[in-house]
Amino acid sequence: MAALGGRGRAAAALLRRGPGTAAGPGAAPRRHRHKEKWASTAPRIASTRLALHHFDTSYSLRLGALWPSVRAGLLCEQKYGALLNNFAAADHVPQELEPLNAADFVSEASQKAQQWQRGAAVGAVARGCQEGSGEGRTVMQAEMMAQAEMMAQAEMSPPLGASISSKIKCYTFPRGDITRFRPARPDSLGLLDYYLMDAASLLPVLALNVQPGDFVLDLCAAPGGKTLALLQTGFCGHLAANDISISRTKRLYQILHSYVPREVRDTVSVTSYDGRDWDQVKGGTFHKGAGAGSVLLQVLVDVPCTTDRHSATEEDNNIFHKRRTKERQMLPMLQLQLLMAGILAAKPGAEVVYSTCSLSPLQNECVVERALDIAEAQFNISIHVEDLSHFRTLFQETFSFFSDCRLGELVLPHLTANFGPMYFCKLRRM
Amino acid sequence: MAALALLPARALLSGAGRALLPARALPAGPGPCPRRGCGEAAALRAAGFSQEQARRLLALQPRLGPEQREAAAAQLLLLGLSAEAALALLERSPALLRLPTERLRERAEELRRLGLDGGRLERAVRRSPQLLHVPRKRLRAAVRLLRERCLFTAEQLREVLGTCPAVLQEEPRTLHHQFQYAYFRMGVQQKEMVKARLFQTPFAELRNRHIFLERRGLYETPHKGQTQISNPKLKDILQLPEEDFLASLAYSTPEEYEVFKKLLAREEEEKEEEDVDALYTEDDDDLDSGGSETARE
Numbered sequence: 068m069a070a071l072g073g074r075g076r077a078a079a080a081l082l083r084r085g086p087g088t089a090a091g092p093g094a095a096p097r098r099h100r101h102k103e104k105w106a107s108t109a110p111r112i113a114s115t116r117l118a119l120h121h122f123d124t125s126y127s128l129r130l131g132a133l134w135p136s137v138r139a140g141l142l143c144e145q146k147y148g149a150l151l152n153n154f155a156a157a158d159h160v161p162q163e164l165e166p167l168n169a170a171d172f173v174s175e176a177s178q179k180a181q182q183w184q185r186g187a188a189v190g191a192v193a194r195g196c197q198e199g200s201g202e203g204r205t206v207m208q209a210e211m212m213a214q215a216e217m218m219a220q221a222e223m224s225p226p227l228g229a230s231i232s233s234k235i236k237c238y239t240f241p242r243g244d245i246t247r248f249r250p251a252r253p254d255s256l257g258l259l260d261y262y263l264m265d266a267a268s269l270l271p272v273l274a275l276n277v278q279p280g281d282f283v284l285d286l287c288a289a290p291g292g293k294t295l296a297l298l299q300t301g302f303c304g305h306l307a308a309n310d311i312s313i314s315r316t317k318r319l320y321q322i323l324h325s326y327v328p329r330e331v332r333d334t335v336s337v338t339s340y341d342g343r344d345w346d347q348v349k350g351g352t353f354h355k356g357a358g359a360g361s362v363l364l365q366v367l368v369d370v371p372c373t374t375d376r377h378s379a380t381e382e383d384n385n386i387f388h389k390r391r392t393k394e395r396q397m398l399p400m401l402q403l404q405l406l407m408a409g410i411l412a413a414k415p416g417a418e419v420v421y422s423t424c425s426l427s428p429l430q431n432e433c434v435v436e437r438a439l440d441i442a443e444a445q446f447n448i449s450i451h452v453e454d455l456s457h458f459r460t461l462f463q464e465t466f467s468f469f470s471d472c473r474l475g476e477l478v479l480p481h482l483t484a485n486f487g488p489m490y491f492c493k494l495r496r497m
Numbered sequence: 498m499a500a501l502a503l504l505p506a507r508a509l510l511s512g513a514g515r516a517l518l519p520a521r522a523l524p525a526g527p528g529p530c531p532r533r534g535c536g537e538a539a540a541l542r543a544a545g546f547s548q549e550q551a552r553r554l555l556a557l558q559p560r561l562g563p564e565q566r567e568a569a570a571a572q573l574l575l576l577g578l579s580a581e582a583a584l585a586l587l588e589r590s591p592a593l594l595r596l597p598t599e600r601l602r603e604r605a606e607e608l609r610r611l612g613l614d615g616g617r618l619e620r621a622v623r624r625s626p627q628l629l630h631v632p633r634k635r636l637r638a639a640v641r642l643l644r645e646r647c648l649f650t651a652e653q654l655r656e657v658l659g660t661c662p663a664v665l666q667e668e669p670r671t672l673h674h675q676f677q678y679a680y681f682r683m684g685v686q687q688k689e690m691v692k693a694r695l696f697q698t699p700f701a702e703l704r705n706r707h708i709f710l711e712r713r714g715l716y717e718t719p720h721k722g723q724t725q726i727s728n729p730k731l732k733d734i735l736q737l738p739e740e741d742f743l744a745s746l747a748y749s750t751p752e753e754y755e756v757f758k759k760l761l762a763r764e765e766e767e768k769e770e771e772d773v774d775a776l777y778t779e780d781d782d783d784l785d786s787g788g789s790e791t792a793r794e
Binding site (some may be wrong): 123127132134135136138139142143144243245481482483 | 748755757761
């Protein structure tokens, strides 16, 4: 086959493959390229290939006809959102981004929500007046009223309006637009103007619905995107940011120093405990500091997971590597333990949001369901699963949602809206 | 006239040409016998062109000597082109008239030997009129590539040339690259490449459609000749119009595909930039990444 091989360099370049292909040694994406010949543990089958194979088997069943689009989304460049830094002098950012067609999807959703509330009020009156005169309504009106009623029934309208109008602002380019944001720039005080992140990561934070003065616990905070978003609400009376990994916590510190002024940083306490032990380690002292009974504790449990997008494209530190098989198989157990710790840390009436960046039901709904059972059976804690289905409608312009989750919501990667995967579920401790 | 028509066209025309006065550049007049010389038109008509066709021929490259024009036209007829086809070719590519007749004859001979004769040649030159301009060296290089390096059989080669005559005009390197992509990257054999008319599709489109399918999990590079899924046929991938490709092979939408193409183009652009950078910063040590071939640039 020497004849077919052709020139070495050209053939090698041809055979060098992008994401999602059978990769042999030497085919790592350039970003994390290291000298292959010095790496003693280069696997014979790439971890990314193992990951994709695993996903093909499990997700095609779950997602059916949606899977090919999701798969292509995972393997193509992801889309970012620009989380505005309210602590920096960043007024120039909207002026800069709006001419490029980027828009703040949070405020857009907020406006939608307000329209519905108004619609619901009108609808209630109209219903009373228009009993029996069905032909009077146009299709549009009927639809609006139906949506508004759904909203009203969700019992979320007032808090939803409030949370969406919290000060979080995040710009994204429209569907199908693949423009990239320029890197963040510091203002005169050295604080960066925005933070580039997967916009879907904001949804768990929006779901948590932090109220002014709330004490918030971020149980697995590193590297810190969601932590920063929590601070952007401006409502955190105190934020406990914990992560078991010291090296990743360093990144969290960097983010805090680059984005947040000193007086706000002082309201954040960064710790490095194993989140599963939270209640034993911190529970008592934390509540003491808070002033017993006066503040709720909101908890965000953004657990370690198979990080599907990363696993499908990056060889480095890939959890599907053979030597991490045990760790990967233990993930659901770890996730359950972390969620239980979060539930136990929350005071009655407080809310817990569980989130992952995986598509796997074993790491998503199954973990939540199991936690609900255990809380009930072993701790006599009853928990209400909050309905977040209105998120799907409010944010449908920006994200692609899966409509068939038993509990919680799932953002699916799609080439026209390549955010996610992001699963999130909101629980209220009764 | 009938007896005359049996003589080789060239002999007839050159004889006739010598008898004529040099032609003058004049637009064809409305009359049946322009001042330039009914002789020339007559010669063309004798060769097989109609009155109207002869007139159109005479309008091309007016400064050209009649001998040259008639010889070129005759040569094309000899090749098996119909009068109309020859005329159409010359109108599209009047520079052909300036080719030394001998060269034209050689070129045509070469093409005929490759299996492009009669109707095939006509279709081929109709599709790519530049074909007859291609230097013999280039023709041979392309053929050598396809036979010796890509290992197409003679029959397959004839088919390829018949359906994608433009391969003869391509840079051998480009051809080879496209072949290698289909062979190694997609795991397609020569037989299928021929059926799919591989070289009719621009490389970018081939790659777009293939990678789109691959990332969706609908195409798999064979490993040791085997795949876990059954890949769609190359013929279907390339020959289907885009809407049908999307609907029945990729199970996708035009919207999605548009975004994909843009993303892939950007990926490729950035990969090339990286390659260029790497070229200037690599040690010799790293040259043998990925390939066992020792050919050095």
